[in-house]
Amino acid sequence: MGMVAPKEYGGRGLSYVTAALAVKELGKTYASLAMDIAAHNALAVGQINMFGTDEQKQKYLPRLTSGEWIGAWGLTEPNAGSDTGGIETKAEAHGDHWQVNGMKHFITTGRVADLVIVIATTGRTETGKNEISAFIMMKDQVEGVRKIHTYGMRASETSELRFTNSKAEILGERGKAGLHKVLSRWDSRGADEVSGDHKRRSLDVWDVARGVATGGTCFLHSALSGLTSQHRTRAGRCQVRQSFAAALVCAV
Numbered sequence: 001m002g003m004v005a006p007k008e009y010g011g012r013g014l015s016y017v018t019a020a021l022a023v024k025e026l027g028k029t030y031a032s033l034a035m036d037i038a039a040h041n042a043l044a045v046g047q048i049n050m051f052g053t054d055e056q057k058q059k060y061l062p063r064l065t066s067g068e069w070i071g072a073w074g075l076t077e078p079n080a081g082s083d084t085g086g087i088e089t090k091a092e093a094h095g096d097h098w099q100v101n102g103m104k105h106f107i108t109t110g111r112v113a114d115l116v117i118v119i120a121t122t123g124r125t126e127t128g129k130n131e132i133s134a135f136i137m138m139k140d141q142v143e144g145v146r147k148i149h150t151y152g153m154r155a156s157e158t159s160e161l162r163f164t165n166s167k168a169e170i171l172g173e174r175g176k177a178g179l180h181k182v183l184s185r186w187d188s189r190g191a192d193e194v195s196g197d198h199k200r201r202s203l204d205v206w207d208v209a210r211g212v213a214t215g216g217t218c219f220l221h222s223a224l225s226g227l228t229s230q231h232r233t234r235a236g237r238c239q240v241r242q243s244f245a246a247a248l249v250c251a252v
């Protein structure tokens with residue numbers, strides 16, 4: 001539960017590459033769990049470890065790395081998926097805390113998590129863009145609207161969440177755990193780890209396609225049945241395209 005966190009906070013101090021390999025192995029037999037573990041490690045633990053103050057690391061990481069708490073990370077919204085700069089969830093300063101209003105969806109373990117890292121706007125930058133900050137929000141401030149039914153990964157609680165004047169603590173500095181930072185982490189590390197499982201499923205599709213190429217009997221339908229929404233991640237997409245292309249080639 002604390003693969004990427006330093007040992008002083010109860011973690012294992014592993015590299016993200018090692019963590020990605022662990023998730024990939026887990027994904028071979030239990031894809032939903034692999035996704036939950038990946039989100040907890042790369043997106044919740046990893047973000048606090050990267051952007052949190054020393055005090056926040058002391059306060060939150062040991063409970064996350066020990067597994068006492070589950071962590072989730074909420075960026076995606078109904079109107080902001082790939083276009084992450086367009087998020088509408090807002091946070092306003094209220095004395096010693098922040099108040100958050102908005103919605104998130106597709107949040108892995110969102111409804112069951114003890115702590116959610118919520119990405120919200122905190123104003124405008126000098127260039128007129130959304131200033132984006134990250135917040136630590138505890139479970140009692142999160143309304144779990146519903147579980148979103150996915151084609152696969154059904155044992156994972158993919159959730160829709162709502163925040164109404166929800167109390168939160170800013171993670172690190174205002175605007176500093178913002179979009180460019182979050183995405184640089186997501187691109188280089190989180191995505192690698194999360195996509196370990198997606199790659200595994202993509203490889204399954206590839207295996208089906210390869211089976212067809214070597215004389216197997218089931219072809220397009222089997223290949224297509226492996227294509228689920230989670231293949232939309234960049235890392236998965238390339239392999240899916242290859243697999244899909246191979247299946248099509250075999251079908252004709």
Ligand SMILES: Cc1cc2nc3c(=O)[nH]c(=O)nc-3n(C[C@H](O)[C@H](O)[C@H](O)COP(=O)(O)OP(=O)(O)OC[C@H]3O[C@@H](n4cnc5c(N)ncnc54)[C@H](O)[C@@H]3O)c2cc1C
Nearest residue numbers: 039073074075076080081082083106107108158229230232
């Ligand atoms: C199982 C699952 C778990 C998830 N867990 C989390 C989580 O824990 N936390 C979190 O914050 N989010 C999570 N997500 C959300 C995920 O990050 C988003 O689904 C992803 O960012 C894409 O957003 P979207 O679904 O709104 O698709 P869209 O952004 O609407 O994209 C739809 C399609 O259009 C394409 N597209 C979009 N924009 C362009 C463009 N400009 N040019 C060309 N093509 C484009 C995309 O590649 C995609 O194929 C999860 C999603 C899934 C399916």
